[in-house]
Structure formats: structure tokens, C-alpha cells
Amino acid sequence: QVEEYKDFASRKSDLERTELQKDKTGVFTGCYAKNPANGDAIPIWVADYVLASYGTGAIMAVPAHDTRDNEFALKYNIPIKWVVKNEANSSDDAKQVYPGLGIIENSSSSETGLDINQLSSKEAGLKVIEWAERTGNGKKKVNY
Numbered sequence: 001q002v003e004e005y006k007d008f009a010s011r012k013s014d015l016e017r018t019e020l021q022k023d024k025t026g027v028f029t030g031c032y033a034k035n036p037a038n039g040d041a042i043p044i045w046v047a048d049y050v051l052a053s054y055g056t057g058a059i060m061a062v063p064a065h066d067t068r069d070n071e072f073a074l075k076y077n078i079p080i081k082w083v084v085k086n087e088a089n090s091s092d093d094a095k096q097v098y099p100g101l102g103i104i105e106n107s108s109s110s111e112t113g114l115d116i117n118q119l120s121s122k123e124a125g126l127k128v129i130e131w132a133e134r135t136g137n138g139k140k141k142v143n144y
Helices: 002-010 014-018 067-075 121-135
Strands: 026-034 041-047
Touching: 002 026, 002 041
Parallel strands: none
Antiparallel strands: 026 041
């Protein structure tokens, strides 16, 4: 299925693949990646709206906080985990896509020792970078 889908998606132009209003398509690979920050198994999908020219061509989708990822997750019934809370959110808006800065929730792991709950997005980002460098899971890098 993955090989057939790759052939199908490769016939689309970058413009067709990134058009915001188009229907996003993809296929589950049957594989999972381990999130080093919390140990969760993350399903790996091949999707037509992710471009090889963007970074490494592989992304960590964040469907609670990115509109395109949210549309894809809803279409394919992929679980959505909200991790940034808009302080101004009413309870009616709590499960709406929120791409902005806020307070971190649902982001602690006794397995890895990382706990960024109740921190601001900026504070949490710095703490995750520090944790990633300390544990060998990553390093700080600036891209322009």
C-alpha cells in the first residue's frame, strides 16, 4: 500500500500537495516511532501534504495545534493530544486547533523525567532543548 501510495503522490506537483483547501491523503505504514520525550508509540504515515523540501521531509505532526495536521488526523481517526492551552480559551474552545503560545498540559513523563506541565510555551521549549541535550536525544539548532 505504501509503495502504491508513493507512486500516486509522486505524480502531484508541490503546489497541488500544499494547497490548503485540498483533501489531504495518506496511508499508514504499519510502523511506529518512539517519542523520546514520553515513550509513546507514534504511528508513521506517508502523506501527500508533507514535502521532502521541508526540513528532512519527515515531520512530527501536531494535530491539536496545526490546522492541516488536524484535518488529516480527523479524516483518518488518528488520536489527538492537546498540549498547549490558550489561557484565554473558554471551555467551549478547549478542543479547537490552537497554533499559538500558551500553557503546556499533558506533557510529563515519569519514564523520561521530563515534566513541562504548567510552563509557558517559551519556558517549556527551553526546558525540552536542555533535556534533549542532556539525554542525548537532540541538540539546539537555529534554521533560517
